[in-house]
Amino acid sequence: MSTMPLYEEAAGRRRAPLRRLVSGLEPYLYIAPSVVLIAVIMLVPLTIGLSYAFRDMQLINPFSGGFVGLEHFRTLWTDAAFWLSMRNTLVWTLASVVLQFAFGLVLALLLNNSFPGRGVIQALVFLPWAVPTFLSGLNWAWLFNPVVGPLPHWMAALGILPAPENILSDPHLAIWGPIVANVWWGIPFFAITLLAALQSIPQDIYEAAAIDGAGAWRRFIDITLPFLAPTIAITVMLRTIWIANFADLIIVMTNGGPADQTQIVSSYIFTQAFRRLDFGYASAIAMVLLGLLLAYSFVIILMRQSLLRR
Amino acid sequence: MASIDIQGVGKSYGAVPVLHEVDLSIQDGEFVVLVGPSGCGKSTLLRMIAGLEGITRGDIRIAGRVVNELAPKDRDIAMVFQSYALYPHMTVRDNMSYSLKLRGTPSERMAQVVNAAAAKLGLESFLDRKPRTLSGGQRQRVAMGRSIVRKPKAFLFDEPLSNLDARLREQMRVEIKKLHRELGTTSIYVTHDQVEAMTLADRIVAMNAGAVQQVGTPLDLYERPTNLFVASFIGSPAINVLDGTLHGDGERRFVALGSGETMPVSDRIQGRDGQAVRVGVRPEDVQVSTRGEGDHTGQIELVEPMGLGTILHIRTVSSALKAFVLERAHYQIGTDVAFSLPAPKLHIFDAQTGQRLPDQAVSP
Ligand SMILES: Nc1ncnc2c1ncn2[C@@H]1O[C@H](COP(=O)(O)OP(=O)(O)OP(=O)(O)O)[C@@H](O)[C@H]1O
Ligand SMILES: [Mg+2]
Numbered sequence: 001m002s003t004m005p006l007y008e009e010a011a012g013r014r015r016a017p018l019r020r021l022v023s024g025l026e027p028y029l030y031i032a033p034s035v036v037l038i039a040v041i042m043l044v045p046l047t048i049g050l051s052y053a054f055r056d057m058q059l060i061n062p063f064s065g066g067f068v069g070l071e072h073f074r075t076l077w078t079d080a081a082f083w084l085s086m087r088n089t090l091v092w093t094l095a096s097v098v099l100q101f102a103f104g105l106v107l108a109l110l111l112n113n114s115f116p117g118r119g120v121i122q123a124l125v126f127l128p129w130a131v132p133t134f135l136s137g138l139n140w141a142w143l144f145n146p147v148v149g150p151l152p153h154w155m156a157a158l159g160i161l162p163a164p165e166n167i168l169s170d171p172h173l174a175i176w177g178p179i180v181a182n183v184w185w186g187i188p189f190f191a192i193t194l195l196a197a198l199q200s201i202p203q204d205i206y207e208a209a210a211i212d213g214a215g216a217w218r219r220f221i222d223i224t225l226p227f228l229a230p231t232i233a234i235t236v237m238l239r240t241i242w243i244a245n246f247a248d249l250i251i252v253m254t255n256g257g258p259a260d261q262t263q264i265v266s267s268y269i270f271t272q273a274f275r276r277l278d279f280g281y282a283s284a285i286a287m288v289l290l291g292l293l294l295a296y297s298f299v300i301i302l303m304r305q306s307l308l309r310r
Numbered sequence: 311m312a313s314i315d316i317q318g319v320g321k322s323y324g325a326v327p328v329l330h331e332v333d334l335s336i337q338d339g340e341f342v343v344l345v346g347p348s349g350c351g352k353s354t355l356l357r358m359i360a361g362l363e364g365i366t367r368g369d370i371r372i373a374g375r376v377v378n379e380l381a382p383k384d385r386d387i388a389m390v391f392q393s394y395a396l397y398p399h400m401t402v403r404d405n406m407s408y409s410l411k412l413r414g415t416p417s418e419r420m421a422q423v424v425n426a427a428a429a430k431l432g433l434e435s436f437l438d439r440k441p442r443t444l445s446g447g448q449r450q451r452v453a454m455g456r457s458i459v460r461k462p463k464a465f466l467f468d469e470p471l472s473n474l475d476a477r478l479r480e481q482m483r484v485e486i487k488k489l490h491r492e493l494g495t496t497s498i499y500v501t502h503d504q505v506e507a508m509t510l511a512d513r514i515v516a517m518n519a520g521a522v523q524q525v526g527t528p529l530d531l532y533e534r535p536t537n538l539f540v541a542s543f544i545g546s547p548a549i550n551v552l553d554g555t556l557h558g559d560g561e562r563r564f565v566a567l568g569s570g571e572t573m574p575v576s577d578r579i580q581g582r583d584g585q586a587v588r589v590g591v592r593p594e595d596v597q598v599s600t601r602g603e604g605d606h607t608g609q610i611e612l613v614e615p616m617g618l619g620t621i622l623h624i625r626t627v628s629s630a631l632k633a634f635v636l637e638r639a640h641y642q643i644g645t646d647v648a649f650s651l652p653a654p655k656l657h658i659f660d661a662q663t664g665q666r667l668p669d670q671a672v673s674p
Binding site for chain 1 (some may be wrong): 361
């Protein structure tokens with residue numbers, strides 16, 4: 001600006017509002033490419049998908065597609081199968097996350113000590129993560145099958161089951177089949193992330209605490225946990241959302257059955273959309289699930305922030 | 311407060327020996343400084359006393375009790391780490407009171423003790439801050455405060471000042487010394503800075519390659535170094551070392567240097583005629599004269615003014631040596647000077663073993 005010749009001053013003044021506009025827009029122009037990309041790739045399909053929730057979309061009915069307003073949501077409100085799937089989602093998510101986290105933490109603490117053969121064990125521990133979910137679902141389905149798998153016989157021998165039967169066909173127990181498979185499959189995630197966090201804790205802080213008079217348990221409570229807290233918060237939040245949406249194992253192992261007893265919301269959406277081909281209704285359920293998970297993430301992020309600020 | 315006894319202590323990592331046969335007795339209330347070059351095992355010894363490293367051989371006693379198998383928390387000692395190792399998620403107050411809290415001290419008593427320590431260290435206004443918001447010097451004080459609040463049997467310091475700038479180091483050095491005089495707690499202090507060692511210590515333990523070289527008061531080590539290592543490690547600017555041969559023809563004893571020059575040495579030095587020796591002479595003991603009064607001559611090669619005095623680098627026919635002079639005379643590079651090396655100030659070491667040659671005064 002300072003190099004502008006004097007005789008152009010008038011012209012410069014006339015262009016000033018335009019210049020101000022351009023310089024005001026400048027930052028937005030820089031982020032425009034990513035905004036456009038996000039909009040095209042994520043927001044557009046999302047909006048179209050959500051719009052189905054208010055329309056009558058049935059693949060087998062070529063005359064469907066009309067706007068039905070809140071009709072789907074009214075149906076949903078009285079749909080017993082939906083409410084059952086909500087309850088199942090809660091059990092499925094809570095049990096899976098808690099067990100995965102607990103075993104993952106124990107494993108990470110064990111792997112954080114050095115012992116001979118640690119490298120090999122570490123690699124083995126992370127193996128389940130590399131197994132495709134469908135394969136592990138099939139595997140576990142066979143393990144629970146009394147004809148080919150050992151688990152029912154072992155559980156019967158231990159007195160957990162009255163007889164060596166397939167728990168996947170027991171309406172009350174079936175949900176625990178996919179939960180066990182999910183825990184087995186998901187432990188490595190917690191083990192990896194928590195181990196990484198553990199290894200970032202400076203050793204001399206433990207030494208200082210030991211000299212200050214803290215035994216192993218106090219060191220865990222006063223040093224390890226506070227250092228792990230942010231990682232725990234973020235991983236638990238991520239896993240909760242993934243697991244709540246994670247229908248693969250259920251579809252493979254029980255297909256939501258017997259009699260919709262193991263249906264979680266996302267598998268119910270899958271069933272509505274791809275088995276009953278009712279995309280409109282499926283979208284309405286998906287929209288409810290989205291709202292719930294958004295609310296959940298929001299709460300967790302607030303909690304994490306207040307934790308970090310402390 | 312307590313005495314610390316180290317008897318025949320050794321340490322190996324696998325097959326690699328790091329400490330050999332360390333014997334050391336530290337009296338109640340004594341301030342002992344472990345000094346030595348990097349990697350000589352000072353920290354390892356300190357950490358063994360603290361209980362952070364296992365003991366391969368020998369015994370360590372604190373207040374007469376063998377502590378080899380005792381966990382750090384049961385040894386009742388405090389340690390200040392080089393990295394300070396403050397708890398980053400706790401406030402300064404919590405950092406300082408953590409050890410008291412673990413011992414179940416009532417909270418009024420705890421607040422009282424922490425406030426007193428904070429006042430002593432000038433930390434009152436930082437008590438509610440997190441360590442990451444403090445400067446290096448302030449963190450160092452917190453680390454000290456954390457160790458003084460519980461009146462331990464002994465303080466262990468592992469290079470506590472090495473992350474501070476020269477000015478602050480000097481200041482903290484004085485504060486540590488004052489603190490020790492006030493509290494009188496047995497202290498072991500590790501450093502590789504020989505000025506810190508000289509100024510703080512009641513006794514210095516000079517270590518090299520995992521073995522104790524000499525134990526004694528700072529002046530002992532400075533004036534009667536037991537071997538070449540101690541002689542060259544203690545003192546700044548470093549001692550001059552000249553190669554020569556010891557001769558004795560009847561009454562007179564002298565050292566012949568490679569160039570053929572000779573210098574008289576004290577008659578009391580015990581040694582064979584023709585023994586290869588190394589002669590140590592401290593820079594401040596080299597007597598330089600610009601008027602040609604001296605037994606040796608050389609040329610000034612470099613001048614380093616230090617404020618307090620001047621370091622002259624003198625090149626002679628066969629060797630180079632440093633002289634530290636106090637007078638402000640204006641020495642020109644390239645001028646010829648004469649200097650003499652007074653016999654009583656020479657340290658004579660065996661060239662092979664590096665050990666100081668015994669002198670008669672000691673053996674009657
Ligand atoms: N865990 C370990 N495994 C193998 N060798 C080790 C281990 N810890 C230390 N050492 C070796 O022991 C020797 C002494 O180490 P130490 O830390 O005691 O040195 P230091 O005297 O404190 O040195 P500095 O002044 O650099 O701190 C070093 O040679 C080091 O390589
Ligand atoms: Mg060290």
